[in-house]
Amino acid sequence: MKVAIATIGRRAAACLVLLLALVLPPASAEQRIDPAADQRAFQAYFRQAFPSVALNDFANGPYAVDKDMRKQWEEIMQFPPYDFALEDGKKLFETPFKNGKTYADCFPQKGIGIRQNYPYFDRQTGEVVTLDLAINRCREQNGETPLPYQVGDMAAIDAYMASTSRGKPFAIALPADPRAFAAYEKGKKFFYERRGQLNFSCASCHVQAAGKRLRGDILAPALGILASFPIYRSDWGSMGTVDRRFISCNDQVRSVAFKPEDELYRDLEYFLSYMSNGVAIAGPGTRP
Amino acid sequence: MKPEKIMVRLALVLLVGATALAGAASAQAATQSEFEAAYRAATEAEQKASALRNQWTPTEAALEAAAKAAAAKDYGTAMDLARRAEALAEASVEQAKEQDKLWQNAVLK
Numbered sequence: 433m434k435v436a437i438a439t440i441g442r443r444a445a446a447c448l449v450l451l452l453a454l455v456l457p458p459a460s461a462e463q464r465i466d467p468a469a470d471q472r473a474f475q476a477y478f479r480q481a482f483p484s485v486a487l488n489d490f491a492n493g494p495y496a497v498d499k500d501m502r503k504q505w506e507e508i509m510q511f512p513p514y515d516f517a518l519e520d521g522k523k524l525f526e527t528p529f530k531n532g533k534t535y536a537d538c539f540p541q542k543g544i545g546i547r548q549n550y551p552y553f554d555r556q557t558g559e560v561v562t563l564d565l566a567i568n569r570c571r572e573q574n575g576e577t578p579l580p581y582q583v584g585d586m587a588a589i590d591a592y593m594a595s596t597s598r599g600k601p602f603a604i605a606l607p608a609d610p611r612a613f614a615a616y617e618k619g620k621k622f623f624y625e626r627r628g629q630l631n632f633s634c635a636s637c638h639v640q641a642a643g644k645r646l647r648g649d650i651l652a653p654a655l656g657i658l659a660s661f662p663i664y665r666s667d668w669g670s671m672g673t674v675d676r677r678f679i680s681c682n683d684q685v686r687s688v689a690f691k692p693e694d695e696l697y698r699d700l701e702y703f704l705s706y707m708s709n710g711v712a713i714a715g716p717g718t719r720p
Numbered sequence: 721m722k723p724e725k726i727m728v729r730l731a732l733v734l735l736v737g738a739t740a741l742a743g744a745a746s747a748q749a750a751t752q753s754e755f756e757a758a759y760r761a762a763t764e765a766e767q768k769a770s771a772l773r774n775q776w777t778p779t780e781a782a783l784e785a786a787a788k789a790a791a792a793k794d795y796g797t798a799m800d801l802a803r804r805a806e807a808l809a810e811a812s813v814e815q816a817k818e819q820d821k822l823w824q825n826a827v828l829k
Contacts, residue, residue: 470827477828625823626815629776629808635826688775696773 465613465708467606470620474707476561478655482643490656497643498650501720503585514591514664514716515670521592524585526541529574535589538570547597548713551702552605553612560615560698563590581692584677587662587671594661594715602713604706607626619703622696623654635680636698649720656708658701660717667720674701750799755790758802762786765809774816779808 478490482497489496496507524541528534536542540549561569567589568578573686579586606612623634635654637646642653662673676691678700682689690696750758761803762783769775 473828526782620827621823624826625817625819627774628736629778629812631815633823633826683777686777688777688780690773 435661458570467613467616471707471709472685474509475655475710477639478642478653482653483669486714487710488714490653490708490711491659492717493652493657493660493719494650496656497653501650504720505718508718512664512716513666514629514662516669517588517591517662517664518595518716520585521588521590521595524594528572529576531574533574535567535570538566543593544596545600547594547715548600548602549604551698551705552704553607553609553615555607555609555612558611559695560619560702562693562698562701563593563672565693565698578667582676583670587673587676590662590673591671591716594713597713598715599712601710602705602708604702604709606706611650615699616703616706618696619699619701622700623703627682628685630685632685634681654704654707656711658704659708659711660714662715663717663719665719671716750795752790752793752795755786755795755798755802758799758806759783759786759790762802762806762809765806765813769809769812769816772813772816774812776808776812779805779812782808 436450475487479487482490492505495502525535536544540546547563550566551560553559554561564581564586567586568581571578579589581711606616626633626636637651638654638657641651644651658674661677663677664671668676673692675697678697679689679692680682762779765792766775766779766783782801782805786798786805789795789798789801
């Protein structure tokens with residue numbers, strides 16, 4: 433029996449490889465999709481650019497790479513400005529829906545300590561599911577209206593769920609499914625392609641110019657860039673989700689932003705989170 | 721010259737040309753129908769950018785301002801803005817097409 437299963441397993445693997453070969457663009461050496469190699473190169477780049485920054489410290493974005501800002505931050509963190517959202521989020525998370533169920537019923541481990549696994553690739557629907565999308569799907573399955581994505585209750589619930597996952601390293605899975613690889617590759621392209629009238633890519637600012645100053649801001653390195661989400665930004669005067677940040681970064685380069693949870697944004701989040709595997713969740717975070 | 725470089729040059733030439741044309745046309749105060757044709761062309765170009773998922777905010781702003789000027793029957797201004805929107809939309813389409821390959825060069829390896 434064991435042998436039979438092993439054979440089936442091997443056959444399935446062989447079929448999959450064949451399928452991948454058919455679906456993926458013809459492999460010139462550069463074009464082959466190798467996420468594990470991408471991840472090594474990505475992390476090595478930032479470790480080399482910031483040799484004194486510990487891996488988990490990349491979660492702290494600008495504060496990880498700028499000493500003066502770090503001091504300000506340590507003062508702010510005596511009374512973290514996200515505390516209200518965190519309390520709200522816990523209450524919202526625990527309050528039953530009209531049908532008596534709660535968010536806990538929708539998630540593995542009742543939603544506690546799972547932030548590091550999002551986004552994941554859903555093999556049933558063939559798409560990337562972010563934590564925020566899963567939160568709204570949970571609401572809809574239970575007869576509730578979806579929440580707006582960028583601020584407010586969504587950010588508060590995110591804050592609570594992230595807080596229960598602090599210290600757990602990003603562990604984004606890339607299943608051996610050509611659709612997952614395609615989503616990953618779309619996110620990767622979005623990260624590296626230039627957009628907007630100003631002709632910048634995400635990488636122009638968060639790779640090439642990481643740690644440098646842009647107007648009043650120190651640009652966060654792309655490694656671990658989502659590990660502290662959601663964030664309270666003094667600049668915003670409120671909490672914001674990943675969607676809020678993506679939209680404002682698109683807007684800055686005069687590119688028309690997409691709707692929250694657009695497929696491209698989800699693929700981008702998938703790529704960026706996978707690049708950060710190993711960096712511990714530190715959310716919610718606070719930023720200048 | 722690499723094809724990408726040629727395309728960039730071509731886009732620039734087109735942009736400059738369109739701007740010059742826009743100036744000349746507005747000098748003789750465009751008519752409503754001239755504006756409408758320019759606006760249609762701009763909208764079509766912007767739809768191409770949308771299909772490539774690469775619209776620029778200044779294009780949208782120019783289209784909106786053009787419609788506003790036309791509503792106020794200022795067809796000269798409206799025409800300028802529509803031409804500007806079209807040039808911007810074309811440039812964003814060009815950017816998307818170029819980046820479709822060029823992004824690979826930026827990947828950390």
